[in-house]
Amino acid sequence: MPRRIPLLIALCLVASPSLAQEPTAASEVHADLARGRTLYVTYCARCHGMTGGGGEGPSLARRELPRAPDDEALIALIRDGIPGTAMSPTWWLGDREYEPLTGYVRSLAPATAAVDDSERGDPVRGQQLFAGSGGCASCHTVGGFGTNHGPDLTTVGSRRGTAFIREAILDPEAALPRGLTEVGRNFIDYLVVRVVDRDGREVVGTRLNEDSYTIQVRDLLGQLHSFYKPHLQTLEKQFDQSLMQSYREQFSDTEIDDLVAYLTTLGGAG
Amino acid sequence: MSLWRVSRGDPVVHVRRAALLVAAAQLLTVGLLSAQQVPYERLERAAEEPHNWLTYSGTYKSERFSRLNEITPANVTGLSVVWVYQTSPGLVETTPLVADGVMYLTEPPSTVTALDVRTGRRIWRWRASVPAEVKHIGFPAVNRGVAILDETVYVGTLDGRTVALDAASGVERWSAQVADNDLGFSVTAAPLAIDGKVIIGVSGAEAGIRGFIDAYSTEDGSLLWRTHTVPAAGEAGSETWGGDSWMTGGGSTWLTGSYDPELNLLYWGIGNPAPDWNGDDRPGDNLYTCSLLALDADTGEIRWHFQFTPHDTHDWDSNEIPVLVDLEWGGEMRKVVTMANRNAFYYVLDRETGEFLHGSEYSKQTWAEGLDDAGRPIVIPNTEPTEEGTLVWPSLQGATNWFSPSYSPLTELFYVAVRHMGAVYYKGEAEYEPGMPFMGGGEQALSGDDAGGFVRALDVRTGGLRWEFPLLTPPWAGVMATAGGLVFGGSEEGNFFALDASTGKTLWDFQAGAAVRSNPMAFEVDGKQRIAMSAGDAVFVFGLRD
Numbered sequence: 089m090p091r092r093i094p095l096l097i098a099l100c101l102v103a104s105p106s107l108a109q110e111p112t113a114a115s116e117v118h119a120d121l122a123r124g125r126t127l128y129v130t131y132c133a134r135c136h137g138m139t140g141g142g143g144e145g146p147s148l149a150r151r152e153l154p155r156a157p158d159d160e161a162l163i164a165l166i167r168d169g170i171p172g173t174a175m176s177p178t179w180w181l182g183d184r185e186y187e188p189l190t191g192y193v194r195s196l197a198p199a200t201a202a203v204d205d206s207e208r209g210d211p212v213r214g215q216q217l218f219a220g221s222g223g224c225a226s227c228h229t230v231g232g233f234g235t236n237h238g239p240d241l242t243t244v245g246s247r248r249g250t251a252f253i254r255e256a257i258l259d260p261e262a263a264l265p266r267g268l269t270e271v272g273r274n275f276i277d278y279l280v281v282r283v284v285d286r287d288g289r290e291v292v293g294t295r296l297n298e299d300s301y302t303i304q305v306r307d308l309l310g311q312l313h314s315f316y317k318p319h320l321q322t323l324e325k326q327f328d329q330s331l332m333q334s335y336r337e338q339f340s341d342t343e344i345d346d347l348v349a350y351l352t353t354l355g356g357a358g
Numbered sequence: 359m360s361l362w363r364v365s366r367g368d369p370v371v372h373v374r375r376a377a378l379l380v381a382a383a384q385l386l387t388v389g390l391l392s393a394q395q396v397p398y399e400r401l402e403r404a405a406e407e408p409h410n411w412l413t414y415s416g417t418y419k420s421e422r423f424s425r426l427n428e429i430t431p432a433n434v435t436g437l438s439v440v441w442v443y444q445t446s447p448g449l450v451e452t453t454p455l456v457a458d459g460v461m462y463l464t465e466p467p468s469t470v471t472a473l474d475v476r477t478g479r480r481i482w483r484w485r486a487s488v489p490a491e492v493k494h495i496g497f498p499a500v501n502r503g504v505a506i507l508d509e510t511v512y513v514g515t516l517d518g519r520t521v522a523l524d525a526a527s528g529v530e531r532w533s534a535q536v537a538d539n540d541l542g543f544s545v546t547a548a549p550l551a552i553d554g555k556v557i558i559g560v561s562g563a564e565a566g567i568r569g570f571i572d573a574y575s576t577e578d579g580s581l582l583w584r585t586h587t588v589p590a591a592g593e594a595g596s597e598t599w600g601g602d603s604w605m606t607g608g609g610s611t612w613l614t615g616s617y618d619p620e621l622n623l624l625y626w627g628i629g630n631p632a633p634d635w636n637g638d639d640r641p642g643d644n645l646y647t648c649s650l651l652a653l654d655a656d657t658g659e660i661r662w663h664f665q666f667t668p669h670d671t672h673d674w675d676s677n678e679i680p681v682l683v684d685l686e687w688g689g690e691m692r693k694v695v696t697m698a699n700r701n702a703f704y705y706v707l708d709r710e711t712g713e714f715l716h717g718s719e720y721s722k723q724t725w726a727e728g729l730d731d732a733g734r735p736i737v738i739p740n741t742e743p744t745e746e747g748t749l750v751w752p753s754l755q756g757a758t759n760w761f762s763p764s765y766s767p768l769t770e771l772f773y774v775a776v777r778h779m780g781a782v783y784y785k786g787e788a789e790y791e792p793g794m795p796f797m798g799g800g801e802q803a804l805s806g807d808d809a810g811g812f813v814r815a816l817d818v819r820t821g822g823l824r825w826e827f828p829l830l831t832p833p834w835a836g837v838m839a840t841a842g843g844l845v846f847g848g849s850e851e852g853n854f855f856a857l858d859a860s861t862g863k864t865l866w867d868f869q870a871g872a873a874v875r876s877n878p879m880a881f882e883v884d885g886k887q888r889i890a891m892s893a894g895d896a897v898f899v900f901g902l903r904d
Contacts, residue, residue, distance in 0.1 A: 126745070130745065130746070130747065130784060131784075131802075176802065178800065179800075181786075181800070182794065182795055184787065184789075185786070266806060267806065271806075272806065272831065272851075273805060273806065274805040274806030274807075274808075275806040275807055276806065276807050279807070298830055298851070299830055299849060299851030299852060299853055299869065300828070300829045300830045300831075300849040300851055300853045300855070300867075301853050301855070301864075301867045301869070302869075318864050325807070327807065
């Protein structure tokens with residue numbers, strides 16, 4: 089018989105109210121949930137957080153998942169991934185994995201209305217900071233207004249967890265987004281590059297797209313440049329840099345909470 | 359035109375006569391296309407007619423080397439598109455054949471098309487009636503090309519058949535069921551046609567098939583021999599499998615092998631054991647998975663084997679193209695077979711005996727300290743997949759994969775497209791159910807800016823790196839060297855390119871607008887050299903303008 093993965097019984101969880109009604113069935117459900125959690129920790133937690141609260145990926149601790157109204161849709165989403173996002177397929181899993189995994193993801197939904205640290209802040213004040221002293225719209229777009237030096241944040245609340253949003257505000261270079269721009273899946277978006285062409289002309293900007301021969305760059309003034317790599321003197325990719333400044337010094341803790349609260353509401357989160 | 363239709367079982371002589379009559383009529387009335395007469399003797403000496411491309415890898419040696427030399431480093435910047443053929447949508451991995459003015463290629467899922475090589479205009483198209491619910495577990499719905507022999511074109515189908523088509527008309531002559539698609543068997547590789555036989559490999563290890571190589575009679579599609587790649591209980595090699603694990607042991611044969619007519623030996627690469635990432639229930643070396651087999655072409659008998667990756671748990675199939683090279687080795691001429699393996703090592707073996715002559719790392723790997731004197735890897739402990747995940751280079755797609763390498767006898771360099779990519783390998787459960795995935799784990803590959811690719815030129819004897827050309831992402835496209843001194847290739851980001859075969863310097867490139875997932879090939883029409891590559895759902899043909 090094939091060896092079975094040991095169940096992490098020690099990690100077995102708080103049962104939802106419906107699980108307590110039939111003891112025999114419940115023990116099977118518990119085993120399934122434990123199995124589901126093992127799978128979740130292996131495949132999902134890196135982006136969606138250890139407790140499903142979100143991170144680089146959105147929070148799954150909600151009663152309704154916008155892209156997965158039912159279990160069938162959730163299995164399809166986990167199996168096939170979401171093209172154009174960092175959500176990779178898991179084609180090698182089967183029903184033995186998908187069923188406990190989707191069961192576990194559903195169990196992350198809070199019994200009552202969602203509570204997370206985004207509620208510490210005031211989204212209305214956050215919106216004022218965003219539009220006002222934060223100067224955020226000079227680089228970001230929300231609802232069609234703003235500029236495109238950084239990611240469009242119109243739906244950021246549905247795509248990112250609050251921890252990731254907070255980190256992006258406090259330590260932007262530690263939370264570089266991936267896979268949203270034209271370069272391709274899992275490439276760093278808005279990667280800062282420094283280019284010196286064969287005439288010695290230097291350009292610093294962000295990468296818009298790249299192939300094995302060319303790179304497209306938008307400089308700090310918004311000018312588009314197209315370079316042929318074999319003709320460059322220097323192509324420096326600054327993987328640990330972001331054009332965005334940290335707001336750690338500019339805003340108080342309360343103001344950061346407000347900004348996080350505002351961004352979390354964008355795109356119908358919660 | 360009833361002569362074009364030839365039913366199963368008709369004597370071959372009638373077929374030939376029919377084709378000749380048709381060809382004669384064509385020559386008299388149209389003057390464009392000549393007869394498609396490709397007897398075995400022409401295949402054996404394919405290198406002598408570089409204006410055609412008669413087998414998947416160009417010749418039986420699988421060098422994927424074009425002896426045409428019109429296009430050179432000095433004029434390659436003048437290369438431009440001559441025509442484009444738009445295929446049916448899907449993943450296009452075909453290597454077209456060209457014989458006497460006609461190009462034969464395959465389109466997704468298992469369609470065969472004949473084109474006028476001068477214009478790209480279609481002459482005929484044959485569609486396999488592949489059921490919508492066809493299984494292809496662990497691989498996409500692809501077909502990599504056809505074989506041609508005499509007046510017949512041979513193709514494998516996704517639902518597990520081999521079909522013979524009249525080369526002049528596309529009419530089906532016979533169809534043989536190779537294996538049951540319900541169990542996960544498919545045929546995606548281009549067949550290899552030799553004298554009177556068509557050799558077929560199968561896919562399906564991710565469904566727990568027991569692999570084999572088949573030889574069919576070109577005359578009527580009858581099975582001449584079948585050699586299993588996983589020995590049954592009691593057979594030689596069965597001691598390398600625990601319990602009944604051999605019954606679902608994998609060992610697919612999903613790429614086209616090579617052939618040495620003098621030795622009458624076929625060389626065929628064998629795929630991974632099943633289940634892929636969980637080896638607990640198949641203790642032992644798991645012969646002949648991840649091996650190269652030398653088979654007697656008359657009987658299918660295994661003459662020798664060499665296993666690259668014993669007891670593989672990373673899905674490092676050894677189906678990569680075995681390239682046959684005749685080399686001066688230690689002061690005497692020696693027949694060798696070379697392979698850049700998915701496991702990141704390059705190998706040189708004596709192809710008469712299977713003796714290990716040389717092996718060395720050609721791409722980053724973190725699973726073996728090296729190879730011992732017999733070529734067996736010295737495995738680093740704790741590099742197997744685990745439930746928590748184990749980071750290992752290369753990724754499960756390997757340091758290279760299905761796409762072809764190339765060897766130039768002029769530079770004595772072995773060119774290979776390299777996937778520079780690691781992965782976190784996971785081990786999972788695996789319970790066999792017929793026709794269902796049987797893999798026991800998976801991977802999350804490092805990707806985006808954490809991965810990359812190269813075209814590398816290796817010294818054919820030592821595997822030493824002569825030059826490399828970087829690619830932004832790990833490639834899914836092969837390479838072809840030419841007598842003009844160029845190496846053609848493609849990138850995942852849509853670049854076709856030509857490199858200097860001696861230095862690796864880039865000399866020409868073209869953005870095709872979609873990922874290149876094919877091997878380049880070359881032919882000549884009206885005395886002009888042509889280069890064909892596909893990208894997206896289109897086959898591009900390039901040439902120098904007059």
